[in-house]
Amino acid sequence: MNDSTPTAAALVRAACELFARHGYDGASVRAITARAGANLGAITYHFGTKEALYEAVIGAAIGPSYERLASAAETPGPPLDRVERLVRVFFDFLYENPDLPTLMLQQLTSSRPMPEVALRTMQANVRVIAALITEGQQDGSVRPGDAQLMALSIGSQPIWLTLARPALQASVAIDQDDPETRAQLVESVVRFVRAGLATHPENLR
DSSP, rough: OOOSHHHHHHHHHHHHHHHHHHHHHHHHHHHHHHHHHOOTTHHHHHHHHHHHHHHHHHHHHHHHHHHHHHHHSSSSSHHHHHHHHHHHHHHHHHHHHTHHHHHHHHHHHHSOOOOOHHHHHHHHHHHHHHHEEEEEHHHTSBBBBHHHHHHHHHHHHHHHHHHHHHHHHHOOOOTTTTTHHHHHHHHHHHHHHHHHHBGGGOOOO
């Protein structure tokens, strides 16, 4: 498989958009290659199968999130401060990759097995967040609780809020395309997460 060429990259971009919009079964090989400006046999040449292209799309979409979250977690400061940075970084990542939440929703609502790269990345991301929570529990700044479940709660908020962007704009007039509104939303989630984790939330500024 030769997946480092401009044509292969164009196929991944086109497939990401179409898989997110129509699901795996609804995105045809013909539609993907046409969107990528490639010939009909390009997927076979570069990836072997449509399934392999799908796995490449998932890997390209979700894989970089781990590096971003791990980098935020490794910055200096108390655990709660680093959790805050991590939440902001995760929001930034999702806003920079608008097809990702929809792509993952298509995957989760289908009967297709979760690609290994997605499972590994999700597990790694939860471990990063849970490790910060455990560190905070050890120094007394984070309340007791199951660190993994708490990590899932933290990660799910950015995912759901970015996934629900159209519904939130239509129902409660939260326009995440507006930078000021987006900043207020992120700040609200950060404060909510800190208050939910802190041993003494009444002392938070």
